[in-house]
Amino acid sequence: MFGTVLVANRGEIARRVFRACRALGLRTLAVYSEADRGALHVRDADAAVEIGGAPARESYLNAERILEAAREAGADAIHPGYGFLSESWRFAEAVQRAGIVFIGPRPDAIRKMGDKIQARRLMSAAGVSVLPGSFDAVADVAGAEAIAREVGYPIILKAAAGGGGIGMARVDKPGDLGAAFAAANRRAQAAFGTGELYVERYLERPRHVEVQVFGDDAGTVVHMHERECSIQRRHQKLVEESPAPGLPAATKTGLTAAAVAGARAIGYTNAGTMEFLVDESGGFYFLEMNARLQVEHPVTEEVTGLDLVVAQLRAAAGEPLPWPQSEIVQRRAAIECRVYAEDPSKGFLPSPGTVQRLELPSGDGIRIESGVEAGSTVSVHYDPLLLKLIAYGATRAKAIERLADALDRCTIEGVRTTLPFLRRVVASAEFRQGRVHTQMLEQGAFNA
Amino acid sequence: MPEEIKAHITGVVFQITTKPGDRVAAGDAVIVLESMKMEIPVEAPRAGAVKEIKVQEGQTVQEGDVVAVLE
Numbered sequence: 001m002f003g004t005v006l007v008a009n010r011g012e013i014a015r016r017v018f019r020a021c022r023a024l025g026l027r028t029l030a031v032y033s034e035a036d037r038g039a040l041h042v043r044d045a046d047a048a049v050e051i052g053g054a055p056a057r058e059s060y061l062n063a064e065r066i067l068e069a070a071r072e073a074g075a076d077a078i079h080p081g082y083g084f085l086s087e088s089w090r091f092a093e094a095v096q097r098a099g100i101v102f103i104g105p106r107p108d109a110i111r112k113m114g115d116k117i118q119a120r121r122l123m124s125a126a127g128v129s130v131l132p133g134s135f136d137a138v139a140d141v142a143g144a145e146a147i148a149r150e151v152g153y154p155i156i157l158k159a160a161a162g163g164g165g166i167g168m169a170r171v172d173k174p175g176d177l178g179a180a181f182a183a184a185n186r187r188a189q190a191a192f193g194t195g196e197l198y199v200e201r202y203l204e205r206p207r208h209v210e211v212q213v214f215g216d217d218a219g220t221v222v223h224m225h226e227r228e229c230s231i232q233r234r235h236q237k238l239v240e241e242s243p244a245p246g247l248p249a250a251t252k253t254g255l256t257a258a259a260v261a262g263a264r265a266i267g268y269t270n271a272g273t274m275e276f277l278v279d280e281s282g283g284f285y286f287l288e289m290n291a292r293l294q295v296e297h298p299v300t301e302e303v304t305g306l307d308l309v310v311a312q313l314r315a316a317a318g319e320p321l322p323w324p325q326s327e328i329v330q331r332r333a334a335i336e337c338r339v340y341a342e343d344p345s346k347g348f349l350p351s352p353g354t355v356q357r358l359e360l361p362s363g364d365g366i367r368i369e370s371g372v373e374a375g376s377t378v379s380v381h382y383d384p385l386l387l388k389l390i391a392y393g394a395t396r397a398k399a400i401e402r403l404a405d406a407l408d409r410c411t412i413e414g415v416r417t418t419l420p421f422l423r424r425v426v427a428s429a430e431f432r433q434g435r436v437h438t439q440m441l442e443q444g445a446f447n448a
Numbered sequence: 449m450p451e452e453i454k455a456h457i458t459g460v461v462f463q464i465t466t467k468p469g470d471r472v473a474a475g476d477a478v479i480v481l482e483s484m485k486m487e488i489p490v491e492a493p494r495a496g497a498v499k500e501i502k503v504q505e506g507q508t509v510q511e512g513d514v515v516a517v518l519e
Contacts, residue, residue, distance in 0.1 A: 055460075190463075234486075341484070350484035352458045380459050380508070384484040 009081030011371030020309035033059035126265035133200035159188035160196035165235025211259035245434025302334035334392035344421035356414030459483030
């Protein structure tokens, strides 16, 4: 096992990883930007190194500076958290070259899954169903048109280097393809440095269901069941839960088997998530793989009773998986709500500022992962996630009851938050009946 | 009548999408701000010509700051 673990991240996820390190008796090292001098995650760690200016590219995306900090402070492992450098195969490779352990999958697996077209090809070859569409980048509008004619409209254009919904465009008819292609190409170029696009059939009202997988160096891969994450804005999740309500048994079995087969096919190690879209008849299609720890991993932890981050540390140290598939059981229901500094009444516009007051619930079946306290500054430079509220219980109904109560007992002042929206979701008949799909927000569900 | 276009949110100027003299329609993005990983266009409130851009790429602006002026 390692001596010192550097966490190349901030906010709640840095604190979550530190907690796992402490559980294993490991020394913790924080890195932070100028803007985060007073941040909670800095005080949480045994030691901390300032790595640069407030903009992420000067600090949390500055791989060289982070490696330097690791060497200076004698860290022998780096956990990337999520976002920032977590899915940069170049960073993972640089960490390894520096003689430091990267706590995550091998660079090669990150690279394969980061190229979304290659991921489609690899998964399809492994027998995992993917949406009809292109298996190569489409060179131009004519190329996109040919594929679109084959698979039928509506289609969706996606960036090969994509993720997080950037550079995606729905196209309903051939006449719209030219403009949409140009716009998506420009957006992808600006965000990822490559404008490569591919085409997939667009599904109406699908559910987003994902499967947590975990692999070790010996080649064992297990799944840790599914998470339902359909309630999203801008293709980013707001509410996640497990088990997925009302998921047909055959779909669930198919999903988990496909996730394991896909991960095994690329020799996946450590924690990862296979994301799928599920259509109204229970058919499912591979969407992408997130080669890292997910924001919503606590849902799986509360359902299975297993600690994913401790397992990540152990697996990265070369230990075999601590649990066989048969011991990974959904023991109860858990639901997570993401509390962002965003104004739901203004289209989820970011709301930077200072948290003036923060009161959080506690009690049976409540878990909170927070990166802020009263007095914390919510900067324009980073993702606006303030905290995650997780409720669990023996049944989904019990988890919902606890969640509704916990949301009512949250008070955050100083910045606008998604709390009012989350309360409306949890009170809604659609959510309570598990009748959710990924386009609900755009269609005005849960409006005040 | 010149009209000031103000930022509706605190953020960093990500991209300047127009220049003085450009004609814009109501709702066109004059500049794009970045805040908390989101790109947020600051839109022209009415049609007109851009008279002046008051900010530079990379600059931090506060909510209510004037970012551009329409003729």
